[in-house]
Amino acid sequence: MAAIGAASSAVSGDPDVCIQRYRGLRASGLAPLSRSIRSVPPSPAKFSGVTAVSTPVKTDSAETKRSKVEIFKEQSNFLRYPLKEELETEAGNINEAATQLIKFHGSYQQTNRDERGVKSYQFMLRTKNPCGKVTNKLYLTMDDLADEFGSGTLRLTTRQTFQLHGILKKNLKTVLSTIIRSMGSTLGACGDLNRNVLAPAAPFTRKDYLFAQETADNIATLLTPQSGAYYDLWVDGEKFMSAEPPEVVTARNDNSHGTNFPDSPEPIYGTQFLPRKFKIAVTVPTDNSVDILTNDIGVVLVSDADGEPQGFNIYVGGGMGRTHRVETTFPCLAKPLGYVPKEDILYAVKAIVVVQREHGRRDERRYSRMKYLVNEWGIEKFRSVTEEYYGKKFEPFKELPEWEFESYLGWHEQGDGAMFCGLHVDNGRIGGKMKKTLREIIEKYNLSVRITPNQNLILCDIRQTWRRPITTALAQAGLLLPRYVDPLxxxxxxxxxxxxxxxxxxxxxxxxxxxxxxxxxxxxxxxxxxxxxxxxxxxxxxxxxxxxxxxxxxxxxxxxxxxxxxxxxxxxxxxxxxxxxxxxxxxxxxxxxxxxxxxxxxxxxxxxxxxxxxxxxxxxxxxxxxxxxxxxxxxxxxxxLRVFSDRQTYEAMNELAQLQNKTVHQLATEVIHNFVSTQQNGKGA
The missing domain is CATH 3.30.413.10 (Sulfite Reductase Hemoprotein, domain 1)
Known part of the structure; x- marks a missing residue:
């Protein structure tokens, strides 16, 4: 701890003094992070926030203040300790530090609050599915795991992923290794790093949709942790990663503008990762199925008149979280940052992430999202600082058409002769007969699926001749065409x-x-x-x-x-x-x-x-x-139908309707219909 304290003092105060002290500590072996001295570019105005060096401090304060989670991350050996040790104990739960670290691996420790008395610990697992893409094999695997180790249900999330609930600690490694061996992942689904990257789930074969989805995949790969801790813990060091696109590897390794920690197992994240969770979405003009303005970074593809992708508009600083009765916390819409050519998108995204890494607050987690940094600095200063890491000026934002919400429910042509079917799933919860029927269909027809940001499911690559039997099977399981679902x-x-x-x-x-x-x-x-x-x-x-x-x-x-x-x-x-x-x-x-x-x-x-x-x-x-x-x-x-003469009659009928799990209108219509029918048949009074 003395070494950590020495490192703390080394990175506080004047930047030039900071560099000199850092060099001295590095020579003595006490430097907290191996990193480029040119990692923090000059900013146009004085910044008083906490930086992402090993012991972050405010530049105008000699005292270091940072949240407990920052210390857990720094001492974790890149997300290993003490999680590995805690997983090996006989207890049904893990300690506070491990509880924070396991989030980076895609899991939250929970208890059932309906139960009283001794806490029964369990774990929620969340997958990482850029664009909501799920292979046939992975879907069937998740379906099996829900029954064998979970609560018997699958849940589709608002960020296009699965959640499994009810996993016991003793089964965590089995469940996670099974997901990994089925070419799935939970790495980075939770924790202080980039979360699942959203994109329109529709499997259209149009150039713009394909390019937007490919870009989302590449951004997700760029910002995936690199240290190997995930595979060390869950599959004993085996690597199941597919080959990365060369442009992603090049962008990650590029340090020409001081973005990286040289020689670090985590070249972008370092020991501290990000101050808080970080969310990115990619889409095409008009398609706001991803709630683009709620993300830390919103990326919108811009194409030419012939439909050829040219570049991207970028929004920054969206976020939803807040705290009741604390007015300094607030939801926020993302703001236009600028436009970049398509070949620069990975470098621009990386630059934005590094600005948040270096300048986002690490002393008070409720203010650690990037929206607070953008709000404090203003978009002009944020743009200027980001350009130092990007190495270029952002071009002016391109004009966009009006946004529309797209649900993609019902049957649609993909554009390649096949069809897809969007299914409404109330609250994303798949269980019972619905779960059984979906599995049968997905298994029988060898379908891949997509999860939407609205907690729905898309069945992909369906032949025209399969449409009728699939529609019939879905309807029997309560998965109805949109016209039969209440618009609410x-x-x-x-x-x-x-x-x-x-x-x-x-x-x-x-x-x-x-x-x-x-x-x-x-x-x-x-x-x-x-x-x-x-x-x-x-x-x-x-x-x-x-x-x-x-x-x-x-x-x-x-x-x-x-x-x-x-x-x-x-x-x-x-x-x-x-x-x-x-x-x-x-x-x-x-x-x-x-x-x-x-x-x-x-x-x-x-x-x-x-x-x-x-x-x-x-x-x-x-x-x-x-x-x-x-x-x-x-x-x-x-x-x-207005059938009530007074409020008292309406309220009585409404109470009866609730007991029968109906709306008052439905019940009133049934009563009238039955009365009229009996009168017509001569059975009425």
């Missing part, structure tokens, strides 16, 4: 929350089915048509894993059975929602939603979405409407 469900998302997430304050995945039924009942009551919808996202805490701050209606857990309500996002995910109300109990949602939806129905402009309506009317006026609401003053118009 199609765009809704929820995080897992309780019972396994330690951060969850209230329900999300388990609560959203009932919430959506109640929203549909309110739609029925105020006269909104079945085809109409709003984007609803629910999370059990403010971290925003289901991206609720981009929703038209976001519910964010802020207490037991209580939600903070956010309004103002848009269907194409280009506007940030804002806080509308705090501490709304789940049983009181109708008191808020009914006046909002009634006024949207009555006062919206032609084609105006719910999110745009709430922004136009203004939150102050809407809050007044909610507070004074006593129910609609007239029956709604349109093709919607």
């Amino acid at each position: 469900n199609i765009t809704a998302m929820a995080c897992p929350a309780l019972p396994l997430c330690p951060l969850a304050i209230t329900e999300a995945e388990r609560g959203i089915p009932d919430i959506l039924k109640r929203v549909r009942a309110v739609f029925d009551k105020v006269g909104l048509k079945f085809k109409e919808s709003v984007v609803i996202r629910v999370t059990g805490c403010p971290n925003g894993c289901a991206r609720p701050y981009m929703a038209e209606l976001g519910l964010v857990g802020d207490g037991p059975n209580s939600y903070q309500i956010w309004l103002g996002g848009t269907p194409n995910q280009t506007k940030l929602a804002r806080t509308f109300m705090n501490k709304v109990k789940v049983h009181d949602l109708e008191k808020v939603l009914e006046p909002l939806f009634y006024n949207w129905k009555r006062k919206r402009l032609q084609g105006e979405s719910f999110g745009d309506f709430t922004n136009r009317i203004g939150f102050e006026k809407l809050q007044s409407i909610v507070e004074k609401w006593e129910g609609p003053t007239e029956s709604p118009s349109g093709f919607n």
Whole structure:
């Protein structure tokens, strides 16, 4: 520890003194990191944040302050110690340091919060699937592992990956080695490094989609940890990595602008990796299936008039996480940084990552995402510092068309004679008959699959002659064509929350089915048509894993059975929602939603979405409407049955409908239909 302390003092204060002290320590063998002296370029303004050298400090402070996780990383021998030792013990859990390190390997330690008494530890595993691509072999492997070692279900995440829940510590190595030997990976699915790289999941054979997906693959490969700890721990040092594209190897090894740690097992990450998780998405113009503006880096392909890829627009600084009642934490949309030619994209992405590595805060993790650095510096300074590592000026941002949300549900032509079928999966949870049927289809027809950023599944490379039998089998398992799915469900998302997430304050995945039924009942009551919808996202805490701050209606857990309500996002995910109300109990949602939806129905402009309506009317006026609401003053118009003469009758019918797992409209329609039928048959009173 004395050596670490000496290293600490060596990297504080004036940069020139810092370099001299570093050289002296390096000669004595005490230098914390072997790295290029030219690793931190001159910045246009003084920076007071924490840098990524071995013991990060603020330049204006003699005292080192950094989070506990930074020390765990530094002392881990590149993510090995003490995780390896902890995995070998008989205990069902691992210690605090190992719990942080195993995240980099793709796992979180959890307990079932529904159980009382002695904690029963288990682990969640998350895979790494750039673009959401999953081979036939890997899907079947994950399906088997869920049954043999997990909870019996697979979960599709909002970042195009699988999650397996319920893995016991004693089975971790078996499960992970099986995934690796099936050419899958969990490396970097969690932890303070680049996470899974998103891209549109649709398997189109168009040049733009193929090039965007290839770029996402290359970025993921560029930023994959290199030390070998992952393979040392889980497959005893065997390497299962496929050959890397030469342009990726060249970009990773290039140190012409001081980006790398020379001679380090981790040339980009060093011993400290990044200050916090880092998210990247790649897409093509108009396709916002990836929520492009919520990522640390958003990459948009730009093609010429003939469809040939030319380069990329780059956004920086998006992120969803925040903390309740801490106004200095906030969700944020990414900002335009500039344009680069297609051959430079890996170098530009690497430069941005290095800026965050060097200047992102490491003393307080709640402020460690890159969005806070961009917000503190401003985009001009961030661009200037990034250009030092990139070695060039960014070109002006190219004009883009309007974004659209794409779900890719239903049947589509791939462009090569085959078809793909997008399947809606409520909350991404695959289990029971659905799981069994999907396995049978994927195995029988030897299909590969794609996971979408909206927690859905795409079956790929389907021959035209297979369409009818596959459609029939899917329908029998409850996997319906989009026209048979409630539009509210199609765009809704929820995080897992309780019972396994330690951060969850209230329900999300388990609560959203009932919430959506109640929203549909309110739609029925105020006269909104079945085809109409709003984007609803629910999370059990403010971290925003289901991206609720981009929703038209976001519910964010802020207490037991209580939600903070956010309004103002848009269907194409280009506007940030804002806080509308705090501490709304789940049983009181109708008191808020009914006046909002009634006024949207009555006062919206032609084609105006719910999110745009709430922004136009203004939150102050809407809050007044909610507070004074006593129910609609007239029956709604349109093709919607209004069968209740008073609120009391409606509420009684609504209570009965909930007991039968139906909407009040569905139950009322059934009652009327049955009554009319009996009258027509002469059986009525």
